[in-house]
Amino acid sequence: MSMKRIIEISLIIVVLIAGAVIIILTTGESPGEKTYPGLGQDEITIRNATNNIITYQVNKTYSGNAPERKRLKSGDIHRYKTQENLDITFSCLGKTEVRTLIPGKPYSFRYDEDNLTQLYEGSHGRPDVIDLAPYLATPMNVVEKMLEMADVNRSDVVYDLGCGDGRIVITAAKKYGARGVGIDIDPKWIKESRAAARRAGVSSLVEFRVEDATRTDISKATVVTLYLLPESNALLLPKFEKQLRPGAHVVSHNYHIPGWEEKEVDFASIEDQTGKKHSIFLYKK
Numbered sequence: 228m229s230m231k232r233i234i235e236i237s238l239i240i241v242v243l244i245a246g247a248v249i250i251i252l253t254t255g256e257s258p259g260e261k262t263y264p265g266l267g268q269d270e271i272t273i274r275n276a277t278n279n280i281i282t283y284q285v286n287k288t289y290s291g292n293a294p295e296r297k298r299l300k301s302g303d304i305h306r307y308k309t310q311e312n313l314d315i316t317f318s319c320l321g322k323t324e325v326r327t328l329i330p331g332k333p334y335s336f337r338y339d340e341d342n343l344t345q346l347y348e349g350s351h352g353r354p355d356v357i358d359l360a361p362y363l364a365t366p367m368n369v370v371e372k373m374l375e376m377a378d379v380n381r382s383d384v385v386y387d388l389g390c391g392d393g394r395i396v397i398t399a400a401k402k403y404g405a406r407g408v409g410i411d412i413d414p415k416w417i418k419e420s421r422a423a424a425r426r427a428g429v430s431s432l433v434e435f436r437v438e439d440a441t442r443t444d445i446s447k448a449t450v451v452t453l454y455l456l457p458e459s460n461a462l463l464l465p466k467f468e469k470q471l472r473p474g475a476h477v478v479s480h481n482y483h484i485p486g487w488e489e490k491e492v493d494f495a496s497i498e499d500q501t502g503k504k505h506s507i508f509l510y511k512k
């Protein structure tokens with residue numbers, strides 16, 4: 228190998244290492260690795276987001292103990308301080324499921340689309356705040372359809388509860404001139420939302436706050452957007468009843484609001500770019 232080639236390769240390696248160091252310094256994360264607020268790298272949390280008591284067994288143990296049977300009440304969290312993986316067994320519809328849980332990640336038992344209990348990765352892992360849903364973005368064509376169905380215009384105030392990267396309120400501001408408030412429990416998303424609003428030139432119309440959406444005052448909202456889970460929507464229903472003004476719209480991606488059937492005024496099914504179907508439920512108070 229020529230000297231020139233060796234220098235070229237060395238330079239590429241130096242640039243790659245510098246890039247990785249910059250990513251770690253600016254985000255606090257190793258490339259390709261997701262961290263969760265409120266959760267240590269030597270910790271695993273399991274939350275029960277269902278309405279039932281869940282029993283599961285810890286098989287491979289983090290402390291060398293014998294396999295242990297655990298009972299997790301609805302809404303509770305079990306925390307394991309461990310640097311080793313944790314194998315657990317639980318049953319779903321008579322079938323035994325075995326899962327390996329990894330330190331630094333939060334897990335939650337939730338209902339799947341068929342109302343069966345499954346274990347999912349993703350939850351903010353904070354014991355003091357209800358976990359409404361793990362992060363997943365609404366595809367942009369679904370965002371557009373949600374705003375169109377809610378008939379958003381410049382006199383509206385759109386609240387997105389669990390706003391992720393802020394795309395719903397930013398689109399409402401950019402396309403319709405609506406004001407908006409995005410709420411998320413994860414500071415990372417609020418930072419990203421604010422930066423996205425600046426890029427879209429709508430910072431004067433929108434506001435993003437790190438808050439627990441179950442505690443946010445939504446009385447100024449004329450439109451509320453949701454992409455949470457059915458049990459989270461049900462949890463927020465008393466807030467809608469108490470704080471929303473008559474005529475306010477609530478538009479929910481994929482999941483209905485259990486208990487608000489009589490307020491449902493429209494429904495749409497729409498495909499995203501990959502051909503995946505999405506449901507949109509529109510409610511009017």
Ligand SMILES: C[S@@+](CC[C@H](N)C(=O)[O-])C[C@H]1O[C@@H](n2cnc3c(N)ncnc32)[C@H](O)[C@@H]1O
Pocket residue numbers: 351356357358359360361362363364365387388389390391392393394395410411412413416438439440441453454455480
């Ligand atoms: C499925 S994402 C939806 C993101 C965005 N609304 C969208 O449609 O693209 C759900 C969001 O809810 C947030 N979240 C979960 N529990 C929350 C809580 N108690 N308060 C506020 N945000 C919460 C998560 O951090 C996540 O960003």
